[in-house]
Amino acid sequence: MNSLAQNKNVHIGHLIAAIFLVAGTCIGGGMLALPLMTGLAGFIPSSVMLLVCWVFMTCTGLLFLEANIWLGSGKHIITMAQELLGRWGKWVTLILYLFICYASLVAYVSVGSDLLLEVTVEGAISLNKAGACVLFGLFFGVFIYLGTNTVGRINSLLVVGMVISYFAIVTVGSKEVNPENLKLACWGSSIFAIPILLTSFSFQTMMPSLTPYLKGNAKYLRWAIILGTAIPLIAYLIWDWLILGIVPLEGEHGLRSAMQASLPVTRPLQRVVNNRWVYYLAGFFSFFALVTSFLGISLGLYDFIADGLKVAKRGFNKVWLTLIVFVPTILFAIFVPNIFLAALDSTGGYGDAILNGIIPAMMVWRGRYLFKKEGDQRLPGGKPVLLAIIIFAIFVVLLETVIRFK
Numbered sequence: 001m002n003s004l005a006q007n008k009n010v011h012i013g014h015l016i017a018a019i020f021l022v023a024g025t026c027i028g029g030g031m032l033a034l035p036l037m038t039g040l041a042g043f044i045p046s047s048v049m050l051l052v053c054w055v056f057m058t059c060t061g062l063l064f065l066e067a068n069i070w071l072g073s074g075k076h077i078i079t080m081a082q083e084l085l086g087r088w089g090k091w092v093t094l095i096l097y098l099f100i101c102y103a104s105l106v107a108y109v110s111v112g113s114d115l116l117l118e119v120t121v122e123g124a125i126s127l128n129k130a131g132a133c134v135l136f137g138l139f140f141g142v143f144i145y146l147g148t149n150t151v152g153r154i155n156s157l158l159v160v161g162m163v164i165s166y167f168a169i170v171t172v173g174s175k176e177v178n179p180e181n182l183k184l185a186c187w188g189s190s191i192f193a194i195p196i197l198l199t200s201f202s203f204q205t206m207m208p209s210l211t212p213y214l215k216g217n218a219k220y221l222r223w224a225i226i227l228g229t230a231i232p233l234i235a236y237l238i239w240d241w242l243i244l245g246i247v248p249l250e251g252e253h254g255l256r257s258a259m260q261a262s263l264p265v266t267r268p269l270q271r272v273v274n275n276r277w278v279y280y281l282a283g284f285f286s287f288f289a290l291v292t293s294f295l296g297i298s299l300g301l302y303d304f305i306a307d308g309l310k311v312a313k314r315g316f317n318k319v320w321l322t323l324i325v326f327v328p329t330i331l332f333a334i335f336v337p338n339i340f341l342a343a344l345d346s347t348g349g350y351g352d353a354i355l356n357g358i359i360p361a362m363m364v365w366r367g368r369y370l371f372k373k374e375g376d377q378r379l380p381g382g383k384p385v386l387l388a389i390i391i392f393a394i395f396v397v398l399l400e401t402v403i404r405f406k
Contacts, residue, residue, distance in 0.1 A: 015224060020156045027232045031235070032111065064080075066378040067084060070367055077097055099350075113135075129334065144325065208304075270283075
């Protein structure tokens with residue numbers, strides 16, 4: 001086993017920060033889009049699909065961990081794929097990774113700029129869409145430039161803010177839940193929600209950044225993944241119950257209208273509930289949810305580019321690496337409006353299914369059974385489990401294709 005994987009000298013505070021980083025990356029734009037898709041299926045069917053997707057994404061995260069520990073700290077996904085899958089794995093991984101990260105970041109900047117515009121409308125500052133995109137992207141880009149430790153600290157504070165606003169809005173909004181709204185059950189529609197559900201548990205793009213942060217401690221990394229994804233699962237189940245119980249499916253401010261307009265779910269919630277506190281709490285929650293996910297994905301993309309280009313993350317290199325991450329993101333957010341739901345759905349259906357499903361399963365398969373890599377297997381079950389993951393991922397790709405062309 002890599003010597004780094006045996007390093008136990010990690011403070012418990014780093015583990016907590018890592019758990020928050022995983023949870024914060026998951027609970028982002030996906031949470032704001034989740035009820036728009038699950039609303040068509042109903043609470044019970046969508047809850048079952050949530051559990052299935054949580055198991056799938058947690059397992060693939062553990063597969064990434066296993067492969068990352070084999071190759072050592074600092075090796076990002078592109079290097080892992082090249083060493084375990086060869087040239088084809090490198091290029092498929094490169095294309096899909098960039099697609100997932102940039103599409104997600106564009107979606108978050110687009111919605112984040114809308115939140116800024118809402119704030120500035122009531123304030124003294126006047127911004128247009130382009131100015132809001134630039135301000136949102138560059139402000140939080142500074143934290144990526146400052147590095148993983150800074151992002152970890154800032155993200156922990158943001159997650160605390162998100163948790164507080166989440167529980168506040170659940171507490172206030174639970175009084176508005178109509179049990180009749182929760183009786184809808186359309187199991188066929190729940191299957192079509194799988195792509196966005198996968199996105200809601202997507203964190204693997206920043207997984208290699210956690211390995212050096214926790215000094216290769218395999219036990220802590222395992223717990224960071226399991227607990228970091230379990231927190232979003234619980235939060236999503238409660239969030240789905242709240243939104244689907246309050247916001248009707250049909251109507252001017254219903255879930256279907258919000259989905260067609262590519263709006264975050266907090267928008268119809270603010271319109272339906274006649275409570276000023278819900279309006280403000282929804283705004284705060286939207287902000288924290290977006291930024292925590294935005295920082296996690298940005299950090300993963302930053303490290304990915306540095307690893308792919310084989311450049312050290314110091315000096316002027318940090319400046320242009322940061323610009324590579326944020327300049328394309330901001331430009332697309334400005335010139336491609338209403339991209340929120342389309343981007344998140346595509347990243348789940350194609351990106352997460354292939355990059356975060358098929359690729360890690362194949363890397364571990366070849367590592368275990370072809371290259372005879374030694375060390376503790378992070379995911380039990382052997383070949384049947386790896387094969388099941390690959391089959392499910394292929395099903396999701398076919399499902400997304402049907403959705404796109406139906």
